Amino acid sequence: MAWLVALCLAAGAPIFLLSGTAVAPYTQLGSSLLACLGAVPCLAAARRVAGSARLGWRLLAAGSLSWGLGNFYWSWNELVAHAEVLFPSLADIGYLLFPLLATAGLWLIAGWTSIGSRLTVLLDGLIVGCALFVIGWSLTVREVWETGADSVLAFAVSVAYPVCDIVLATVAVLLAARTRPGSRGIGLLLLLGLAGMTVSDVLFALDTSAGTYATGQNSDAGWFVAFAACAAAGWLATRWPITFDHTGVTAHWQTALPYVPFGLAALVVAGQTLAGVRVDAPEAVPLMIGLLLILLRQLSTLLHNSTLTRRLRHQAYHDPLTGLANRALFLEKLEGRLNAGTPVAIVYLDLDDFKMINDSLGHDAGDVVLRAAGERLRACFAAPDTIARFGGDEFAVLTTRVHDLPAQAQWLLELLHEPVEVGARTVRLSAxxxxxxxxxxxxxxxxxxxxxxxxxxxxxxxxxAYAVFEPSMRQGFDQEVMLRAELRQALADGALHLAFQPIVALGDHRVAGVEALARWQHPEHGTVTPDVFIPVAERAGLIGELGLLVLRRACAEFALWPGSQSAYLSVNVSPSQMIDASFPSKVAATLYEAGLRPGQLVLEVTENALADESEVIGTLRRLREFGIRIAIDDFGTGYASLRYLHRFPADIVKIDRTYVQDIARDPAAVHILGTLWQLFGAIGLTAVAEGIEDPAQAAMLAELGCQVGQGFLYGRPGPLGAIATGPVTDRVS
Structure with a gap:
């Protein structure tokens, strides 16, 4: 940045070296060329941005070009045509277009979006312009005017230069103040350039009015610095686009900016009056205009502050992601309704498995899901109900419709379960x-x-699901909280252990595989069954940690078991694990650590997981690409998935024990199982019968064509070392 500033200042050095020489007038060609070339980086900067900023850089380029062309016209008449250049002339049109176009350009670049902020900036520039004109008139310009100018028009044009520059400089100061630190150099370069332009224009106005201006004098150096700095700012903006602070908070010095020069102008006029000098129209009129502008600015400030207050209140009481009310507004509304004695109800929901979605698909996908949930809440509840997001995946609704709450809750669950497109994936929500x-x-x-x-x-x-509060829930909640804490501690301490149950070939009774089952021996309550602690792990968000622990331990024990080369290991996985995009790679890493082949592992997923087809099918395919086999567990008890079965990358279907238990006394069960075996064989699936408890069941299943079974007939879950590697003897123990 420092070298750019030095380069810009050095651009004015030739003027000081050549001033007073015969070639001094020709330096105007250099400033004309520099102004025209300075438009090129500004146009390049315009291509890097969009919206109003693009037009702003284009206007800045147009202003630079217009000044260069006006200066070429002046130089041509003076140096080539050797004609007297009248003042004002066509050149002055080009000159004066620069501050007008540049002011509009900076205004657009700064991105003052609201009408109030734009009006404030414009008023600041005009107030400062009026004040500095009064000061200049009192100190120097009156004397020049009284000395005599060529015409009123010539005098007006001369004064227009510094006045327009002052307005432009004020806008530039406000723009630079709003730039963020990373792009502040662009604003400072623009300020440097406009400072140079203002100095040269003021001196030009004084010398022209006095008839003493000569082309190429030292005061022309400011123009060289101005366009060199504008070019540098444009070049810098092509590398690091200018950014601004849009908080709406104004620094104290920015607030005082227009009043300080106006106060100085009033002091100058007051001092002049005390000295007996008459206040004439060129002083009185700008002072009156400035006073009127200050009143307008005060009104604009009040409107801006009112808008800012409303915006800050909205931010304080609303969730920025969904636009819903936040916890603070919800509680305020709740207190108000309760104090008024209005019957109210709260609908409180927590999205199921949102953490898994967030972790596997990314936070952007999580944001899409949260916004979709907010929109569906709006579709389900309307004013005067208050819909709020408490944070994370928690939402609440304050409603006065207390009589049809269950129906509303069911409708909400149905709305939430409609598909949500998240990039290339489709997610179905539940709560x-x-x-x-x-x-x-x-x-x-x-x-x-x-x-x-x-x-x-x-x-x-x-x-x-939904539930309506009942007083008995308080005790159940206390038990749940305690069980969660104890399960979390058990996982940390490694207190859970595994039991294995054989999966047997019905023909020769050899062990075809073993299923690993998690067991928890509680120090006070004894054995806690899986149907108790697995749902607790799901609700507490511990199922991923628990499932991975079971998989790693099972693989490590199975690798040391003598029968591992002729059997497979079957491990249950939760549907929540299946929507984790990193799960297949975790499974592959576990197999590698244990020294197992992918074909030795079967992962069992419950039938209900098939309901969320879009979420699990990608994970199932990746697992099978690794060579891992997939089993559908408890088939026939949950989601009606027969018509979906052929779509899923599965290898094994485990028939639920309820079908097996009825086989000896229910002819319909026999026909169902026989049909299922034919169906599974036709689509290439291996069927495993669960819950075999006596030899009669095993014999009937074998007659129907079942080749593999599992149940207490062949052994209860226990240590892996207790499972024989040879044929299993029928036993019920």
Whole structure:
């Protein structure tokens, strides 16, 4: 930056070296050329930006070009045609267009978007211009006028130069003040250039009015500096586009900027009056105009402050991502409704598995999901209901429609489950929704606690559900909180262990595989069954950590088991893990660490996971590309997925135990299983019967064509070392 400033200042050096020589007048050709060439970087800067800033840089380039062409006209008449250059002339049109176009250009570049801010900047420039004109008139210009100018027009044009420059310089100062540190150099270069232009124009006006101006004198150096600095600013803007602070907060010196020079002008006039010098029209008129402009600026400031106050209040009470109310506004509305005695209810929801979406697809995708959830809440609830985002994936609605809450909650769940396009992926949302109604005596804090408990009760139902608060929920919530903390500690301490159950070939009774099952031996409550702690892990967001722990331990133990070369390892995975984009790579890394081949691992996913086809199918395909086999667990109990089955990259289907238990006494179950076996064989899937408990069931399944089974007949879950590597003897233990 320093070398650019030095280069710009050096551009004016030739004037001082050549001033007073025979070639001094020819320096005007240099300033003309520099002004025209200075338009090129400004046009290049315009190509780097969009909107009003692009037009602003173009106007700055046009102003530079117009000054250069006007100066060429002057130089041609003086140096080539040797004709007397009248004043004012066509050259002055080009000269005066520069401050007018540059002022408009800087105004657009600065991005003052509101009418109030634009008007304030314009008024500041005009007030400063009026004030400095009064000061200049009192100190020097009156004397020049009284000495005599060629004409009123000539005098007016002479004065127009410094006045226009002052307005331009004021706008430039305000622009530079709003630039951010990374691009402040551009604003400072523009200020340097306009300072040079102002100095030269003021001296030109005084010398022209006095009839003493000579082309090429020292005062012309400011023009060289001006256009060199404008060119440098344009070049710098092509590398680092200028950026501004749009907070709307004004520094104290910016507020005082127009008043200080106007106050000085008033002091000068007051001193002149005390000295017995008459205040004439050129002083009185600008002072009156300036006073009127100050009144307009005060009005503009009041309007701007009012707008800023409204904007700050909106920011303080609204979520910036979704535009919904935030917690503060929600609580304010809640207190107001309760104090007024209005019957109210709170709908509180937490998006299911949002953390997994955020972590696997990225925060931008998470933002898309949150905005979509906000829009669907707006579609479900309307004014005077208050819809708020509390933060993260938590939303709340304050409503006076207390009689049809369950129907509203069900409609909301259906709306949320509609597909959301997130880039190339489609996501279906679900939520756990709590409902609580004020009975007229419930306070704000108690009502919020009640709806929180209802939401956790909805999560306990398996997510994508709603629950209405009941007093009995308080005890269940306390138990849930305690169990979560103890499970989190158990994971940290490695207190969970694995049990393995054999999967047997029904023909020769050899062990075809083993299924790893997590077990938790609680120090106080004894054995905590998986159907208790697995849902708790899901609700607490611990299922990813738990699932990976089970997978790593199972692979490590299986690799040391003597029968691992002739059998496979089957491990259950949660649907929540399947929407984690990094899950396949974690599985591959675990196999590598344990020294297992991908073909030795089968991952079991529950049938209900098939409902979220778009979210899991990509993960399933990547796993199978690694060589890992996929099993659909508990088939026939959940989502009606027969018509989707052939779309999924699965290898094994595990038939739920309820079909097997009915086979001995229900002929319909026999026909169903026989049909399923034919279907699975036709589409290339291996069927495994679960829950085999006696030899009769095993015999009937073998007759139907079932080749693989699992159940207490062949062994209960236990240590892996207890499973025989040879044929398994039928036993119920």
């Amino acid at each position: 756990s929704v709590g409902l609580a109604v004020s009975d007229g005596t419930t306070g704000s804090e108690d009502l919020r606690k009640n709806v929180d408990l209802a939401m956790y009760a909805a999560k306990a139902q398996g997510k994508n």
